[in-house]
Amino acid sequence: xxxxxxxxxFVSVLALATATASGAAExxxxxxxxxxSKSGPVIDRHIFGQFAEHLGSGVYGxxxxxxxxxxxxxxxxxxxxVAALKALHVPDVRWPGxxxxxxxxxxxxxxxxxxARVNTSWGGVIDSNAFGTDEYMDFIDQIGSDAYVSVNVGSxxxxxxxxxxEYMTADQPTALEQERVANGHAAPYKVAFMGIGNESWxxxxxxxxxxxxxxxxxxxxxxxxxxxxxxxxKIAVGPGTDDTTWTEAVMKTWKERRGxxxxxxxxxxxxxxxxxxxxxxxxxxxxxxxxxxxVLAETLxxxxxxxxxxxxxxxxxxxxxxxxxxxxxxAWYAPTPGSKPGFLVQQNSQRDAILAALNIDIFARHADxxxxxxxxxxxxxxxxxxxxxxxxxxxxxxxxxxxxxxxFQDATFIPLTFDAGTYTKGSVTTPRIDAIxxxxxxxxxxxxxxxxxxxxPAVFSLSVTGVKATKAVGQTLAAPKIDSVNTFDQPNTxxxxxxxxTSSHGKLTVTLPxxxxxxxxxxx
Ligand code: AHR
Numbered sequence: 001x002x003x004x005x006x007x008x009x010f011v012s013v014l015a016l017a018t019a020t021a022s023g024a025a026e027x028x029x030x031x032x033x034x035x036x037s038k039s040g041p042v043i044d045r046h047i048f049g050q051f052a053e054h055l056g057s058g059v060y061g062x063x064x065x066x067x068x069x070x071x072x073x074x075x076x077x078x079x080x081x082v083a084a085l086k087a088l089h090v091p092d093v094r095w096p097g098x099x100x101x102x103x104x105x106x107x108x109x110x111x112x113x114x115x116a117r118v119n120t121s122w123g124g125v126i127d128s129n130a131f132g133t134d135e136y137m138d139f140i141d142q143i144g145s146d147a148y149v150s151v152n153v154g155s156x157x158x159x160x161x162x163x164x165x166e167y168m169t170a171d172q173p174t175a176l177e178q179e180r181v182a183n184g185h186a187a188p189y190k191v192a193f194m195g196i197g198n199e200s201w202x203x204x205x206x207x208x209x210x211x212x213x214x215x216x217x218x219x220x221x222x223x224x225x226x227x228x229x230x231x232x233x234k235i236a237v238g239p240g241t242d243d244t245t246w247t248e249a250v251m252k253t254w255k256e257r258r259g260x261x262x263x264x265x266x267x268x269x270x271x272x273x274x275x276x277x278x279x280x281x282x283x284x285x286x287x288x289x290x291x292x293x294x295v296l297a298e299t300l301x302x303x304x305x306x307x308x309x310x311x312x313x314x315x316x317x318x319x320x321x322x323x324x325x326x327x328x329x330x331a332w333y334a335p336t337p338g339s340k341p342g343f344l345v346q347q348n349s350q351r352d353a354i355l356a357a358l359n360i361d362i363f364a365r366h367a368d369x370x371x372x373x374x375x376x377x378x379x380x381x382x383x384x385x386x387x388x389x390x391x392x393x394x395x396x397x398x399x400x401x402x403x404x405x406x407x408f409q410d411a412t413f414i415p416l417t418f419d420a421g422t423y424t425k426g427s428v429t430t431p432r433i434d435a436i437x438x439x440x441x442x443x444x445x446x447x448x449x450x451x452x453x454x455x456x457p458a459v460f461s462l463s464v465t466g467v468k469a470t471k472a473v474g475q476t477l478a479a480p481k482i483d484s485v486n487t488f489d490q491p492n493t494x495x496x497x498x499x500x501x502t503s504s505h506g507k508l509t510v511t512l513p514x515x516x517x518x519x520x521x522x523x524x
Contacts, residue, residue, distance in 0.1 A: 029461035029509060032418035034437045036445050036467025036522075043438055044371040045091040045409035047363040048402060049148065050378040050385070051328060053098035054131075055122040056343030062379030062388050063139055064131040071391045076130070077139050080393045081379065084386055085143040088402050089409055092146040092193060094327055094374045095136050097121065099203035101195070102154025106133055106164040111183055121203070123342030133168060134180075137189050146192035148327075148374070151223060153197030153215050153237075154205040161223045165191065169227035177226075190230035193372075195327070196220060199270060200237045201246060209249035212237060216253065220262030235266035235325050235372075242305050244312045251316035266323040266372065269309055272332040272382075273299040273355060284333035284347040285483045289454060292351050292482045292515075293425035295331065296452055299355045300430060302329070303362045310369045326363065326373035330383030330398075331355055344381045348486075350479035350494055350515055352383055353397035357450045357517040360405055361436045367413050375402075387488075394486050397494040400477050404496060404519040407446045411438035414445065418460075423453040433458050433512065439467075445522040447472070451512035454482045458512045464522060469508060472501040474520030478513035 052058055065071045065078050072079045096104045099121040108115035109132020119127045140147055149168075151161035163176060170177035171188040180188075196219045198204045200212045207215070216236045225232040236254075239246045250267050257263065274280045275298045282291060306324065313322060331352055332344075339345035356375070363370045375398070379386045385399040414437040421432030435449040445467050451458045462472075475496035484493050499518055501510040512518050 029459040030419045030421050030433055031461050031463070032416060032435060033463040033465075034414055034416045034445070034447070035465045036414060036439065038415055038466065039439065040413035040415060041367040043364045043367045043408050043411050043413055045089070046372040047360065047367075047370060048088070048090070048405065048409055049092040049094065049327070049372060049374040050090050051094040051098070051374040051376045052378045053122075053381065054096050054100045054104070054119060054127055055098060055377065056340065056345060056381050057388065058377050058379050058381040059131050060128070062386070064135060066130060074142060075138055076135060077142060078388070081386060081388065082142045084393070084395060084399070085378075088385065088399070089406050090143055090145045091409065092148045092372075092374070093140055093143075093378065094148040094150065094195065097150060097198055098328075099198060101150035101198045102152050102156070102204045104152050105156065105160065106167070109133055110167070110179070122344075123340055133164070134183055134185055137168070137185070147190065148193035148195065149191055150195035150198050151219065153200060153219060154203075158218050158222050161219060165194070165223055166226055169225045169230070171227060188227045190227055191225055191232050192230070193233050193235055193266070194223065195235045195237075195268065196223075196264070197237050199240060201240065204237065209246045212246075213249050213253040216250065216264065217262045220264050233265035233323070234263065235268055235323075235327070236264045238267040238269050238324070239309060240270040242308050244309060247309050247312045251313055251322070254322065255316040264322065266325040267313070268325045268327045269306070270328040271302060271305055271326065272328065272330060272376070274332050280332040281334045284331070284336065285349050285485055287351070287483055289482065290426050290428075292454060293423070293428040293430065295351060296354060296358065297428045297430050299331070299358055302359055303365070306362065306366050306370060310366065313369065320369050323371040324366075324369045326370060328376045329359060329373060330376045332382055346382060348384060348387075348396035348398050349483045350397050351482055353401045353477055353494065353517055354450055354452060354515060356383070356398045356401040357405070357448065358434055358452075360401070360408070361434050361448065361450070364408065364413060364436045364438070389488060392488045394488050394491045396486060397477065397479070397484075400494065400496050401517055404475055404477065404517065405448060407440050407444070407519070407521065408436075408438050408448065411440045411446065413438050416447070421458070433460065435460070445469070446519060447522065448517070448519045449510070449512055450517050451514060454515040457514055460510050460512055462508045462510075463506060464508060467522060468524040469522035470503045471523045472508045472510060472520040473523060474499055474518065476513060476516050476518040478516040482515050
């Protein structure tokens, strides 16, 4: 599952209990070790990116309520959601899609008169376009995030996309700059990331790899930022499976570029956790332990998937200039019964908290290549951080994991060796625990440990060298049941609780509740 340097062999894990003097059984500790003087790559904060598509109530209702709404808002953007997202230090928000991006025409969403359209990608509902470019930029400014826009390759043109970038980023008095100024935004926006289409092998136009690389060359050459003070990274469409044909085509085309041609800085990878095939039909809540184990085993395939695609990238790009951008990931289940078709509404349980932690750990272990990722999706859609219903808002278990992992943003990876143990349910076996460590810019070392096993607590015994650590303090996210959720009426069923550990015989020992995520800092 992971490089040997980060993991001891699964040793003696069947010796699960040791007898105490009182005769009670205690779980045998899982041994771990870190050397704080060792370091790996920086865990780019952009692996904690979000995704907000015009889909269901991901944008309308979830972010945008309009200036005249009784729901407290700032220029139409709901204040409760902004406050919650600020705590996550959201590095970037991918917008406006997804499949929707290849149907999106930016002019529908600027200026005093908006063009309402049917959202033909999702649910066939009316999109008022009240939330357009300027509202998106206001939103990411309010939460302190970077812009990641996906331009329309499927039903748009190179000129339309180039004009959009000029509207957003021009700092000289061009016609499009003047239009933006007239719309109330004198300063040019910064667009940190631009996606060249979305899933062009499917909803983005059912293109062949050769057809797409032709588009990638044109969009990559002619669609640019005009804001000289704000560099922009271009992200090509990448694969959505472990097939490497598409990756080969994108990387070969990039490698063969020359002269004043195009460039890209990233290639996407889309990989949802969908157990037992398409369409997603597993329940998001009300599942049993086998359902828990099946989904988590499925999500761990992210590691080998990244390894396989990275190996192809390495052949063309050994210096790892091109980022593998996992800009759609997360659990995709059967829609909540009774929810609107095409709105992709699903519950979010403690299983999803575990799933999120495992994926973040995988991205961190691949930090040299995976420097960006965007969970799908931020609010009310798929594996969301936040649910809203009119004026009500609740934070999901996944939200809490993202919050607990904030210290890992831009921290330096520290190799951690550990006895992962095993967890078995039926024919499914996974590691029992997973863990990563990193050093933040202040020099503080952080350790995140996930206990996948829903039946047994795990005693995690960490030997530390290279950094002074007499105790560890932090938070644990556990839940009464594996399918516990937070609701508007009971919002704190799954919430982090304080945890601490003291050093004894040179080891920090912390007991991890069943099916839990724990993040601690090492204190001198
Ligand atoms: O996130 C929902 C959809 O999943 C996106 O629009 C699309 O890119 C993917 O297939």
